[in-house]
Amino acid sequence: MDDFATETLDAGRLVYVRAINPDEIPREFFEGTQENAPKYAIHDETGECIALATDRGAAFAVARTYEFTPVSVH
Known part of the structure; x- marks a missing residue:
């Protein structure tokens, strides 16, 4: 049984959330300390x-x- 109805999702409106290592991003995105x-x-599609x-x-x-x-993306 599928509890998640994917046909109701608009693929153009999906975004993917993933954990990142702070070392992967430029320093200008930091507001203070690590x-x-x-x-x-x-991320977009x-x-x-x-x-x-944060x-x-x-x-x-x-x-x-x-x-x-x-x-979520792993």
Whole structure:
């Protein structure tokens, strides 16, 4: 039984949230110390990074604010 109905998702509005190593991103994205470094990236369907967030919950909230459907990627 499939509890997830993929046919209801708009593929053009999907974004992918993944954990990142803060060393992967340029220093100008930091606001202070390493503790404030973005730890999650939001990618569009082509794989382009479109946003950064300090935690997973914030990444999902940002995506939903802009009417995207976020999904986790490992």
